[in-house]
Amino acid sequence: MIPGDKCFIVTDAMLVKLGIVSMLTKKLDEFGKAWQIFDEVEPDPHEETILRATEACSKFQPNLIIGIGGGSSLDAAKAVWFLYEHEEDKFTIDELNPFEELHMGVKAKCVAIPTTSGTGAEVTWAVIVTRTDVDGNESKLEQPNGDVIPTYAIVDPQFTKNLPKVLTAATGFDIIAHSSEGLIAEWRTDFADACCYHALDLVKDYFVKAYQNGEDMEAREKMANAASLGGLGFGNSQVIIGHAMGHSLGAVFHLTHGKAVGVMLPYILQYCLRNPDDDTALKTIAKAAKKLGLAEWKDDLAAASDAYIQFLNSLQKSVDFPHTLEECGITREDLGKNMERLVQLTNESSSITMSPREASDALIQKIFEYAFEGKSIDF
Amino acid sequence: MGLKFGTDNWVAAYIETLNNNKAYEESAKTWEGDFLFIIEPEDELDHEVRFYVDLWHGKARNGRTLEPGEVLDPEPPFVFSGKWGNWSKLIDGKLDPIKGLMTRKFRLKGDMKKVMRAVKAAQNLVKTIQMIDTEKY
Numbered sequence: 388m389i390p391g392d393k394c395f396i397v398t399d400a401m402l403v404k405l406g407i408v409s410m411l412t413k414k415l416d417e418f419g420k421a422w423q424i425f426d427e428v429e430p431d432p433h434e435e436t437i438l439r440a441t442e443a444c445s446k447f448q449p450n451l452i453i454g455i456g457g458g459s460s461l462d463a464a465k466a467v468w469f470l471y472e473h474e475e476d477k478f479t480i481d482e483l484n485p486f487e488e489l490h491m492g493v494k495a496k497c498v499a500i501p502t503t504s505g506t507g508a509e510v511t512w513a514v515i516v517t518r519t520d521v522d523g524n525e526s527k528l529e530q531p532n533g534d535v536i537p538t539y540a541i542v543d544p545q546f547t548k549n550l551p552k553v554l555t556a557a558t559g560f561d562i563i564a565h566s567s568e569g570l571i572a573e574w575r576t577d578f579a580d581a582c583c584y585h586a587l588d589l590v591k592d593y594f595v596k597a598y599q600n601g602e603d604m605e606a607r608e609k610m611a612n613a614a615s616l617g618g619l620g621f622g623n624s625q626v627i628i629g630h631a632m633g634h635s636l637g638a639v640f641h642l643t644h645g646k647a648v649g650v651m652l653p654y655i656l657q658y659c660l661r662n663p664d665d666d667t668a669l670k671t672i673a674k675a676a677k678k679l680g681l682a683e684w685k686d687d688l689a690a691a692s693d694a695y696i697q698f699l700n701s702l703q704k705s706v707d708f709p710h711t712l713e714e715c716g717i718t719r720e721d722l723g724k725n726m727e728r729l730v731q732l733t734n735e736s737s738s739i740t741m742s743p744r745e746a747s748d749a750l751i752q753k754i755f756e757y758a759f760e761g762k763s764i765d766f
Numbered sequence: 767m768g769l770k771f772g773t774d775n776w777v778a779a780y781i782e783t784l785n786n787n788k789a790y791e792e793s794a795k796t797w798e799g800d801f802l803f804i805i806e807p808e809d810e811l812d813h814e815v816r817f818y819v820d821l822w823h824g825k826a827r828n829g830r831t832l833e834p835g836e837v838l839d840p841e842p843p844f845v846f847s848g849k850w851g852n853w854s855k856l857i858d859g860k861l862d863p864i865k866g867l868m869t870r871k872f873r874l875k876g877d878m879k880k881v882m883r884a885v886k887a888a889q890n891l892v893k894t895i896q897m898i899d900t901e902k903y
């Protein structure tokens with residue numbers, strides 16, 4: 388049993404309305420635990436929301452902080468946990484950076500309960516917070532620290548049963564993006580590889596099933612496991628330029644995270660596979676295609692890696708997922724107008740430093756343009 | 767034979783290499799803030815080595831080594847430090863500076879809000895060291 392008798396629940400209003408949070412609170416009542424809900428977390432939570440939640444949390448003085456929801460609620464819970472833990476230090480979100488030891492868990496432990504199968508936030512060190520600057524421009528702060536990995540993760544597919552189709556598709560693509568980027572990231576390790584490979588294997592077998600029939604609990608369970616495995620994978624090896632570009636699209640055009648990283652994935656993979664200086668990424672993705680049964684063992688590197696890209700393209704079709712930025716509802720004019728900022732935000736993302744192939748501003752712009760038109764990367 | 771790491775000649779070469787590194791220039795085009803680098807003694811290195819560089823909008827404007835006990839006024843806003851063993855791996859390209867920071871092999875002091883928006887610039891700043899023909903201790 389998880390210790391702690393005073394629980395502060397961080398979630399969104401929809402999950403309260405759908406009765407998902409009451410599945411949790413009933414259990415807490417059963418075990419005689421006191422609880423209080425903060426249900427104002429919005430998609431891509433803003434810093435102000437986190438601060439409001441922290442204020443409520445500080446008043447309540449819990450010894451357990453429970454995040455229940457998608458990546459936004461889990462990230463919010465992790466951020467609230469950090470700020471609450473360091474109340475006396477008067478820390479801000481900026482102190483939640485990877486370069487410091489944070490000494491968490493003294494005042495409270497953190498429990499993460501995902502209700503989508505995608506972000507892996509229940510097992511990762513990443514916290515994404517939206518900040519609005521004085522000019523009203525938004526950016527996504529990536530604030531990772533190993534000490535804010537939740538103390539406990541409860542991965543139970545019953546919480547994902549009601550996930551709408553469009554979110555099942557988007558979050559499923561987030562898993563694929565984590566696992567694919569994680570496989571070729573600069574910090575990859577044997578342990579991360581194992582997690583990423585298996586997450587991809589589960590996705591290959593169960594993603595379309597979960598999409599077509601949300602009540603298929605076997606498929607839901609496998610996708611929930613895939614999400615956490617993917618999280619353990621990229622949580623160690625990191626994500627790369629796809630997430631950097633995805634966060635930038637999210638900040639500028641408000642694309643949901645899964646949609647943004649999923650639509651960019653085939654393009655950034657092609658870009659990394661074409662690295663003229665190093666063929667490690669090419670070999671890795673070709674091998675992944677063979678292991679997953681997407682290519683024949685006798686296939687050469689180009690054919691096998693191409694099979695991987697084709698697999699992504701056909702999965703996009705199977706789950707009615709966009710293949711281009713235009714299909715995401717972005718106009719050419721808007722893309723052009725915002726290009727400078729998109730490139731700048733991509734460069735500001737720490738994920739870009741883990742990429743197996745570097746990209747200049749001009750190349751980042753070109754990848755965005757190709758993704759808009761749906762052109763295969765040829766540079 | 768390369769230049770001895772952390773000497774004034776080496777720092778001059780570092781500044782020149784930084785100023786010729788387009789990737790650094792592009793990633794650091796809005797960067798303002800000097801860096802002090804500290805190499806703490808370990809193994810073959812029996813004394814502390816310190817040098818600083820004045821960084822402004824993608825270029826290094828100035829820099830030199832520091833005398834033992836010398837205090838800079840004003841103090842540089844960013845201090846990147848670590849033991850020689852880790853520096854040695856960094857010079858050989860066996861340790862990524864950002865990974866080194868995140869695994870606490872190096873420490874970085876300064877305005878983290880600024881650094882977290884400029885991780886690529888910080889990475890390029892330190893990785894430029896790998897481009898210099900360096901003689902180690």
Ligand SMILES: [Fe+2]
Binds near residue numbers: 564644
């Ligand atoms: Fe993601």
